[in-house]
Amino acid sequence: MENVADFISKHEKWLLPLPGFILVFGILSFPLAYMIYLSFHQWTPSSIELPTFVGLANFQRMFTTPRFLRAVSQTVYYVSLSLGSQIFLGILIAGILNRKFRGRGLVRTLFVFPLVSTPVAMGLIFMMAMDPTIGILNYLLSLVHLPEPLWLGSASTVIPSLVLVDTWKWIPFVALIVLAGYSALPAEPYESAVIDGASPLQLFWYLTLPFLRPTIIVATMFRAIDSIKTFDIIIVMTEGGPAYRSETVNIYAFKQIFRNFRFGYGSSILTVVAISVFVLVYVLTKLRRKKW
């Protein structure tokens, strides 16, 4: 036993993480590599056919298919709408939760609930609440004489409806991260600014926001990536409908692989998605480091 412990200690530097990184490369990189490999092949599985190399044909097909192009614009719509509302409201709510008030501990506890709830389950709940005739949301709207939308049933309102659910679930995430940023704010700039006669709004705009910038960008990055990857909520509530109008690129790729069994084409879509996300993260990381 002595020798084993010594051996491990001596080579600790690479031995400790070794199992972990076998895991990383096995479980994480292999799918990535295989996905990229399949992107250049055509493969609809049957016992006879093997993947056939087709070069860039999948990518050519992708960018000339209206359904894919529409999926891209729908994804952009979905992501910008959810990012916009989540970051904006998240910062506001963090500001509110930062103030001391009675019951703040309880509110903070309750706030975590949406984050940990099972997306599929909450999707079902909201699906029922959004039913145009028997759903509770339209009932509440009717009480205040506001128009009652078709929510998930209409092409024009389906994405905002999905964004509403996504926002309900993830605003607490943004708020909590920004709240942690609040606790790191230095006190002196505020003190001198107040002496100089700054209003609360000025304090917020010229001091708080710039200080919170790195935190906000981190939150934005996480939410941006996760928004693009949204799957559970959409599949459960609309399956990409009505008439493919809530199909994000992610959902479109899933359907190509698991409903149409076009493994090569579906993989090429996912490759494009992965590259786009990578670029996005790169840009956001640069923004975070920049000092302005």
Add this chain to the structure above:
Amino acid sequence: MVKSFFLSSRIKQVAKGAFFYFIVISITVSVVAPFFWMVLSSFKYEIDIYSIPPVWFFQPTLSNYIYVLSKSPFLLYMLNSFIVASGSTGIGLLLGLPAAYSIAKYKKQGWAMAILASRIMPGVAYLLPFYLMFLRLGMLGTHRALILAHLAITFPMIVWIMIGFFEDIPSDLVGAALIDGCSKIGAFIRVILPLTKPAIITSSIISFIFSWNDFKLALIISKPQTRTLPLAAYRTVHDASVEWGPMMATVTMIVLPVIIMVFFLQKHIVKGLTMGGIKG
């Protein structure tokens, strides 16, 4: 003059305070309302669930729960979810703690980036490779397969959270333990781990929850015997005709355990989620 000025500013104070509390209460209600509605509806007869205007005073019933528990192997699904979540969290800790420690201690930023990269991959991208891999290995539908697949969720999460906490530990601590005669592994187990116990608890809880909530991996890899809860929820609506009552009971039983656990462990969860964000 002075008196009326004082009074109106007082009123302004009260109004501002009331407005603030109004906002707080509105936010809290919006956050909690779906859960409240879910639990309430699960005890209603089907007619009461979809009647408009909504019924607040109703005859409660356990029939939905009895239906779900007797007509479907719900408890089996719950057991499967539990097995898979514990398994993948456990293995995630076993592999992730040393990895995170090594990254923190030797400042291997490259490895950290590789783990971040796993977040970039769309989850859907894992589905086909995993399916083919487990198919060829004959492991489709086993617990082992889903546990391994979920490591793609738990391992990065645990490493990501723990790196921050390990970085906070002064390196002299290990030196002191070595002088006292510990082997390096002993130092790790006896000194470092107890110090980071809260962080370990945090990352375990978060990983467990994310594994418990997973839908797409379970959709592809599990078979009826090893089905997990999110799948059960999906099927209440997408297989046969929709039965709202059983659906509400199913969803309540899936979400409530996690909510109750979170209620008591909230501090840990918040710390873990934000730590992963700040130190990133």
